[in-house]
Amino acid sequence: MSDAPVFAPADSLLRFATAGAVDDGKSTLIGRLLHDSRSLLADQLEALELASRERGNAELDLAMLTDGLRAEREQGITIDVAHRYFETARRAFIIADTPGHAQYTRNMVTGASTAGLAIVLVDARNGLTEQSRRHAVLAGLLRVPRLVLAVNKMDLVGFDETAFRAITGEFAAFTAQLGLREVTAIPISALRGDNVVHRSEAMPWYDGPALLEHLEDVEVTDExxxxxxxxxxxxxxxxxxxxxxxxxxxxxxxxxxxxxxxxxxxxxxxxxxxxxxxxxxxxxxxxxxxxxxxxxxxxxxxxxxxxAPANPPVAATELTASVCWMSAGSALEPGTRLLLKHTTRTVKALVSGIGDRLEITTLERGPAERLQLNEIGEVGLRLAQPVFCDPYAGNRFTGGAVLIDEATHATVGAVMITGAR
Known part of the structure; x- marks a missing residue:
């Protein structure tokens, strides 16, 4: 690229996570954002052009910019999320690209845990799916402050406003139960570039911003x-x-x-x-x-x-928490002994009980004796030493922790504290 680089203000960084079901076009969307915002280096662009020609594609296959990392994840990397950095003159961004498969719920939890915004991608032809609801619930559970519903492949439904409104209406009704503070819906075509970086003339009925405009303008609240x-x-x-x-x-x-x-x-x-x-x-x-x-x-x-002396955290040896279990090798059940890493403190923990399990596509809770891989439930933990914590709903930083296997030192659980004493 011949243009001289322009750099965003250092304090304007926005971390956002992307989520979508398989074939909803998430890789193409990320590639389109990077390409059309002129965030690719010259050698990256040349490599993309060469690879696209070798595949016989007349147009650039933008999905290839992230497909390699996705292949690595699907070969068994446990808690890996592909991160991409780019910036415009107005803002710097870090994208946490999370996979769409239900069995990679743990990856979504990892990628969204530090995000200030989440993009949930939906195929305009298919409408809301179980995966769409799953991703919205996880964003709400992780207290992501803002959500964008990106209704993709609008070109394949003739840029029909009715199709877009039907999806956004159903999504609004569902997310009203989650307590999400800010939800924005944007109709796009990642393949063509409509409403991704530049506003589209194909949808005159939509008078909102393009996706990148929204990402540049959204307020970064320093929680x-x-x-x-x-x-x-x-x-x-x-x-x-x-x-x-x-x-x-x-x-x-x-x-x-x-x-x-x-x-x-x-x-x-x-x-x-x-x-x-x-x-x-x-x-x-x-x-x-x-x-x-x-x-x-x-x-x-x-x-x-x-x-702060006026309002200190709780020095707790007993916790109740929403836990996303991340281990494929074992289940989480009462009596399990683990390590709990909370901020800079690591203590021994014993699972004192499993309260219930959350069905994240219906928001229903039911009794559970154990949690399997990617399941989320209410868990009681008894600690050998106190940790100094706040509820996750009020402080994502001191309300979050991870569970670690004592033998392998692998991270096996994500913890969102709901109660402490």
Whole structure:
């Protein structure tokens, strides 16, 4: 590409996840976004043109930009999500490309857990499917703030407004049960490029933005910075005349002179300085990595937490949580012993009970004795040591955790905390 690059502001990053059933056109959509936004390097474009010619395609096969990574996932990579970075003059993006098969529910959970927006792709010919509902439910369960319903292949239904309205009406009725805060529907044709990067003249009845316009304009709400201050400590930094506590601010902000509470000791101190590699800050905010110096000498180490004294997290040894089970080799059942990794703290955990299992296409809950691969249910956990947590509904950062197999150290469960004591 001969054009000089333009770079988005550093603080405008939007992470979004894409989900869609097989053959709904998700790979083509991602390829179209990258191609039409001029985000491909010259050698990538040349390789795509060559590969398309070798396959006998007159047009560029944009799906090939991601199909290689999908093939790797389908060969058995357990919790792998393909990430692609691109940027425009207005915003930088990280795409978490998640697979559509029901058996890869765990991948969707992984990709959407840190997303600020999710795109659910639907084939205009088929309407809502079980997979469409599954993806919407997972987005709601993971508290993804915004959802885009991209009704694809509008060219194959003659760009018919009635077909689009029927799908969006059914989707709105379904998502009303999920508590999703913001849902936007956009009719597109990923193959032709209609309403992907540029607005389409083929659908004059649609007066909304193209998909990329919406992604550029959507407000990036910094959920972490708006919450209560939480700093899980990664390590203590010592030097002659210097002692600081380093970590990534999980939520909230902190400034010199403010009081903090240390957990688990319950001791309070005042912040002397907030340091970074670039110097001291007037105020540190999530998700910055900082080193905090305190006025008092407190024994603080990895896994401890500095937090706001007025509204601290719960120091919990018993949890109830929605768990997505990710292990193909075993089921999750009462008595299972695991490790729970929560922020920077890892503790031994015992499954004390299985409350119920969620049928994510109908939203119905039923009794369960165990959870199999990709199943989601309410689970009780008893911990050997406390973790300092908040409900996932209020804080995705301190309300989330993972379960780890003690023998293999494989990640086997995604945890969304619903109760703690």
């Amino acid at each position: 972490g910075a708006a919450g209560e201050f939480r700093l899980p400590v990664q390590c203590t930094i010592r030097a002659p005349g210097y002692r600081g506590y380093a970590g990534q601010i999980a939520s909230g902000s902190i400034a010199p002179g403010e009081e903090v509470l240390h957990l688990p000791s319950g001791m309070r101190s005042r912040v002397v300085a907030v340091d970074t590699a670039d110097g001291e800050l007037d105020r540190g905010r999530a998700p910055q990595s900082v080193t905090v110096r305190l006025a008092d000498d407190i024994d603080i180490g990895r896994g401890d937490m500095l937090c």
